[in-house]
Amino acid sequence: MIAVATMSDIGSWTRNGVGPRDRGPSGSLSKLWAKTSRGLGDVSDIVTGGQPWLSLSQHSRDAADVGTALARQWLAPSVRSRLVLSLGCQGDPGAVDRLLGWLAGVHDVGKAEVGFQHQAARSKVSRFLWDQVAPLLEDARMEDDRYRKVPHSLYSELIIRRWLRRCFPDADILAIASVAVIAGCHHGVPSGLPWQLSTRFNFVVAEAESWLDRHGEQWSGMWWELLDDLTSRTGVQQDLERLLQAGGIAVADQIFLSGFVSMADWVASNQELFPLSQSGSDSRRSFRADEALERLNLTRPWEPASPKDIVDVRQRFDWGPDRELRPVQRKAMDIAATATGPTLLIIEDETGSGKTEAAQLAGEVLAARTGAGGMAFALPTMTTTDALLPRMVGWVQRLSDSRGQHSIRLMHSKANLNPAFEELLRATKSVNDDEAQENSQAAEYLDHVVAHAWFSGRKGVLSEFLVCTVDQILMAALATRYVTLRHLGLAGKVVVVDEVHSYDVYSSNYLARALTWLAAQGASVILLSATLASGPRNLLSAAYREGLRQTERPAEMSAEKLRTRTSLRAKMVAPGPVHDGTHSPCVDVAYPRITTVSCEGVTAEHVPVQKACRQVFFSLIGDSDDELIAEVERLSQSGGVIGIVCNTVARAQQAAAALAGRYPGSVELFHSQFIAADRARKEQELTTRLGTERPGAASSRPRFHIVVGTQVLEQSLDVDFDALISDMAPTDSLAQRAGRLHRHSRLRPPGLEHAQLVLRGMDLDKTTPTFDRGSEFIYGKRVLMATAAILFRYISGEPWCAGHDLPSDVEATYSDSTEIPSDWQEEYNAASNKEAEEDRAAKKRAQAFQLKTPVESRGKLTQALSALSAVDADRQEDLALATVRDIDPSLEVALIRRVRGRLLPLPWLTSQDWDEELSPVSVPSERIIHVIADSVVRLPRALIRPDQIMDAMVELDDAGFGAWQRDFRLRGTSIIVLDEQLCGSILGKSFRYDKDLGVVPTRNHTAPTPNEGGQDAHYRNDI
Template sequence: MGTVDNPQNNLSQQVQSFWAKTGDEETPAQGMSLAQHMVDSAQVAQYLWRNWISQGSKALISSTLNLSESETEAFVAWVVGTHDIGKATPEFAGQLDAWANQDLLVYRQRIEDCGYIFPADLTTVQGRCPHSQYSQSIIFRWLMEQYQVEEDAAVWSIAQVSGAHHGMPAEYAETPNRGRRDEQLLDRVFQWPDQQNWADAWDELLTFITHETGAADALQKLVAGKGLTPEVQFFLTGLTIMSDWIASNPEFFPYEESKDQQARVQAGFETLSLSRPWQPEDFTDLTAEEIYRTRFGWGSGVVLHPMQKVAVDAACSLAHGGLVCIEAPMGQGKTEAGLVAAEILAHNAGKNGMMFAAPTQATANALFDRIDQWAQNAASSSEVVSMFLAHSKNQLNEKYNRKRFAKVQTFEPYSGEEKVKANVIAHQWFSKKKGVLSNFVVGTVDQVLMMALASRHVMLRHLGLGEKVVVIDEVHAYDAYMNVYLETALRWLGKMQAPVILMSATLPAQARQKLMRAYAEGRVKAKGRRPKNKRKPAEPPRSAEVDLSYPVIHTVSADGGAVKKWEIEQPQEHNQLSLRIIDDSFAELDRVLAPLETGGGCAAVICNTVGRAQEVYSHLQGLFLAEELMLVHSRFIALDRVAQEKILVEKLGKKANRKNGRPYRFIVVGTQVIEQSLDIDFDVMVTDHAPVDLILQRVGRLHRHGRDGERPPQFARPVCYVRGVKELGSSDTAPVFPDVAELIYNKALLLSSYAQLLPFFEGRDVQLPADISALVQGAYSGMPDLSETWIEEWQAARSDYDGKMSSSRRKAEGYTMNPRNGKMLYDFFKGAQLDGKDSDELKAEAKVRDTDDTLEVIVVQSDDDQTYRPLHDDYADQMPFDRDSPDKPDWKLANTLAASTIRLPHQFADNGKPAIANPFDKALDELERNQFSSWQKHYLLKGQLALVLDANFECVLVGKTVRYSKELGLQVIRNDMS
């Protein structure tokens, strides 16, 4: 930047009259000038480029733009500093007269006094053109004229960054009846002599920022070249949004102008206390054992699994980053291997953060503490690093909340033998959409998938994730619809050379190949490693021959996309597991669980649907004591689910034993949340039949932890009983599945899985991990080995399955931003089936999962239609509230209500029919009558629907009785009249 302490003093008084921000309610006329905000924004971007952006990203962007790093820095400061030039237009600068606020008219008066004319027809509220649109058009015209270029593609790619600084491309953000008002104004400015001073102001401001940033040479090269690639457009737009939000905050950059601009920027960042980039350690001189001991505090006697050693070698082999896919059995330390590999890849690729993505909120919550402990060791003892829990209910996580309100401390480096742990905080500024910008992020996989979704402020995800190593756990758990998003996200991550680690215990080979291919297809060559013939990009990896190697690691290099398979030594000893098929009667279930009555033990009963789980639980209530039973599924309010997770870990977690929390007798009845949930351990298991990979995931919770001498004798060997089949099958007769099972899982997969498991149902023991790969690959192969009597039924089911998968993929592709499909930001939003006004994170999360549209409600209870209270026992009596209270809820009540949400089940989902026959529309109409006016005053509750239960914790919704209990959760009972 320039050397003048107060650089805007060099501008004319006319240009200095433009405003960017009005003052607060107390001093509305004391705002901020546009010139000051432009300088602030440019210098914030420069600071972030020097002190926050990773070295890997800086090198990649410089290489992609064919600029030196200093030229790239100057350009970045310029593109951010100019983003609000559209505020120097009549529509923005003169809009204050429409506000009928006399205190604000001083802004317009000041501008008029400098000779600027406001065309009346361009300053109306109706159809106003956003200033971001003007910014884009002004920058486009200025660059075309300033550098006398004929081709506009490069210029357009630059101008679009400013046009999208509100989170959506300016072209996509058109409002009804507006047309191209920005072009109308610009045309009039250049045609009318008495309007020329507006154009002179733009030229003066843009020339000023170009001089202050030193960006003239960089702009000359860029407009004469190919401009910005899509991934750079997304990345720099994210950086522009981040810089603008910092520079616009009066806590960091007060509205009163400073005489010393450098001191102003320094003071702003001191107030913000932005956490510095993570500096991953170089492990070159350490053995694998030393690395794991350093990171996880393991003693010298701990023996690593072979997979954990190979993971180190595989990550070290990727000199500039890439993708690592780890496939290994449950309980072999994949999480620790993934974290160590992430640190190695971050160092090699020059990245400065890590995102760990899990399938569900429960798994993310369970991982948070483990990754927090790793982060404290992975960061320097002198560092303060930020960590974010990325899902919609993060305020319910006690450990995360403690970090949110912890005092920030800095530590001096420790010179002794014992390393002082780094201070890991949840930085207040990194909240909501900004959370992905934290050093370390733990969250649901949705946060990664939304990188591929055309949604408002998606550019922040490209910025945040492009700076990180992205670890995706249990990658097998995602369906065809979600995999479209995942493959697209991997292409973008490949383009940014953001390293990726995929982990699974049961990944079909076809799925692995698609994911590796997507990453390699998206990769971008760093400078000096480009193909000689730029017109012929390197081929994506060919599908490797499917084999049964397991455990196994595959890598894809960031340099040339080369695929390598890393063999892992098979353990000499295998765990033996018995699988026994039983019929679906309660009598048979009682027989299986009978040994618990006499000898004790901890059992899991996993059902494919909430309804089946509730039926099983209700049945067992007649056989066991209440304290010996627990029901877990998705239809409990969030507060109750968090409480359940805590109890499960205390009773069944790794640290629990018979002398410390583990009960003598305990039965957990639940749905699939158990297979993707907490690190818990059962003595015996009963599961509904499901695809074989999911069954293997479930049995990963069976005898998971070593409990020598603790397990009841009758459960000394692990046994999993399989039920949920309407008619059992044999080698000659295909099984018959309940209709509800085929609604959840495709019949073809259920058939092929049953066929793979049939020898084990008939007495053969499962050898873990030796049998995992053969079972999974056999069930998912194009033509599994089936009995001739099964073939015709399987082929019909497979044809139906393929059709549904193709439909799901087409549906997802309608929402995703595939980097194949455009060159400009607008291209990726233009074809998306998305409302441009959609800024709701929850709606965005819903779009990346192929589920029916359902309603989320806050459940409250009332005895008399006047006084209401939260549903949770711990808060109900403490927090009564009135329906129409004039006061907004206090923070404790608001947080409790926001944590009392539940998503209504399929009975109220959108069935695609007209409103008169659509339960979704009917339910929405009825629920909207329960509006609480006070809720609209609180950001956590605004717009939320309320489900009001009576004294019996029931209500009638769309003719159906809805009941909630702490034991069973939400139930829907069809009334006789409905």
């Protein structure tokens, strides 16, 4: 058995509170129900004497005990410390446990209401529950046929407000509302009650208040009894008084405390852990959360020991004895070691400089300094996220702390189909696993790393360590259901976001808003980039700095203070001193550099490097296939590995086809429109043959090879080219691509000793430059014109230095100070105006469904979530992704084939002895599910335009594979059946699939415009 840190000591401290904790509820209160074993309409499990059920009082006590336990044992130390300060209970940290236990316990008091209780009357099985409640209506003024259909969470909030006013008559109404609102939001959506409960102008409030009044004294007596019992059980009376006197709960705490109550409720509602009974209560004893949580086995927060010497660091990454820390890694650790509170680090260095390890090391130091209980690592795409998972698992496994076992989660829309993560899931013991012992033994090789079954779905963000696509972080700024849970999961972590330079205006706006909330909740953040222009750097720095300043309680948000805060925010975006969070302190700081944002201000430090900077020689060729072939011939006279990066899949396929005719067997194509298995295989082969070579291992690098790809080649992929040909792209994107040139130290073929980057897709012979239309659609004409003007002096001239020229050139690309040739100026101005208009529109679209900032929320959770979207980020992930990224939706399908009437997988995905036929009318077997997962591919825009996706889904839903949707791993997966030649169609457009070319539209469909050529920019469609 693996030793797991548990919360088995709950009993020793849950029973050491104040007041008569074990006093049972009165006869009337004990008759109110909260849970039944099955749906109220189910008549299949009639139990003699009544269906098993759970009383409201028992469930409330269970939730209170769970909340107290989780607060004590599961919350990260940084969150506990923040709450100690925020709640004004310095010197008494136990107040956090008591208050959170009470908040969890009272969340369902609104179920003590006739409308909720009357649901049992509609069930033949549970009618007895209504029969025992009905006599309590004798004194109530109710209409028999009229029960309000209002969520019980709203009544919970209203009853708690009444009780708090009754107990603390002098308390500020806003302070009271800040406490009660948490119960109103325990289903992930605020109740919507106004904070100033004026019934004069609010019909909903008037109706709700009137309905509660009509319940009469007996019902209100049960409300007070239940709340008094929970107050006595948790011993929170004085803590509530102190909290209300201090002005209530700040909105940054309201949001993640709402998520905490949801978590406690889910645990306490688990009928495996808290079984029902025919009496509605636990007849053995009053306390049962200790046993339940011991069975649940939630891992405790990470308690890192800060790395003290090089030996520890080598052990973290399984480095050899000769491996030394790189400059950026040592500098990041040194800066993190000075942190005294929440901190933002922006690390800028060349690709291949070890920024990922720098973030892990700095994150470990920050966690040790601030008490963070985990880390979230976010990357741009599923491919890069999947690639990082094994590295993170190895790193977590080698962590040394006293906790023994850690939980890790992979989070993106296809996480359940990732083989490495699925293996981790299988090897992990879960609470309801009948083969727990067997699974536990299977997990022994993992030592300290598990994928706890409870952290599934939307709860994955609560795991200690999170490897995810950046969308999971961006959605912390999206006002959607259960965003509160996302804040709970991120507030206690160090959050790392990679490749920040790649996010457009729209997504950067979401990232900035997420940073504001993370700072307000005390979370440290690390941003990684090859280089970042001052505009986005200032935006992100100012957003984080703004969050550090926003800690006011609701009762403190007076009109005068709001005016002061508004003035401060205005100063943050106006010209001012270097350290005011507006002007970047990096202007005079050499690259590479690390920017630090904390309560002390904004600073930047240069990272001294010992090696010579990489120099790249630029040249320009025409855009025809003949010119491309001629350039490859020139570069490869003595062999070499040549990389060719195109901006669209269509251009990549065309270039590969032209080169394959000249160099058969030596051309490889790589883009995002391969099925999952082929893409993973190609990526593995590329990194094995063209990446880092292990000391002493035989080299598999070919003497001559051509790799044609799209932007996927520039995304955290360890490949090393001897020369590179690239479509025209913005300066920072070209820098990313150049990072794959001469990436490692090795002997180069004659003529390729110096890094050469050849540009195509741009014509400078005309009065103004012209670009490939697909490139212009993806990146924008102004940016390409600015890049062309900047690179003009390097083309067939002086070398471009990644260390010295890159920062200033990137800055010039995105600033108003770009020097443009006079002949270009008119067209450049027009493109600039168009870009500005598009940016304004993007910002406006981004703000439509965002959380308000804490100061804009005026201390109110309902105001923060006022833009609440109907999208559930966990159940409608595609819609949520489209909300936080400015992308056109696309369609993913799984490809299978029909051979002589039999449905089979694609031939190369199975062994020759495969004999299992696929049936559309039954749930596939385990091995078929894996094959189908390997067959998923995204269809190009040339086949399916965004406005056609719904029509395509209807067509595919009619194909007869509905039974496959019953497996959670295939839910939402559409199927296209290909013929024996691997040809298929969708909406009348034909295509074929080729394992070497990917999805290839065939001639009988309308040719795409250049804008529809299958762009592969990762920030647009490679999520």
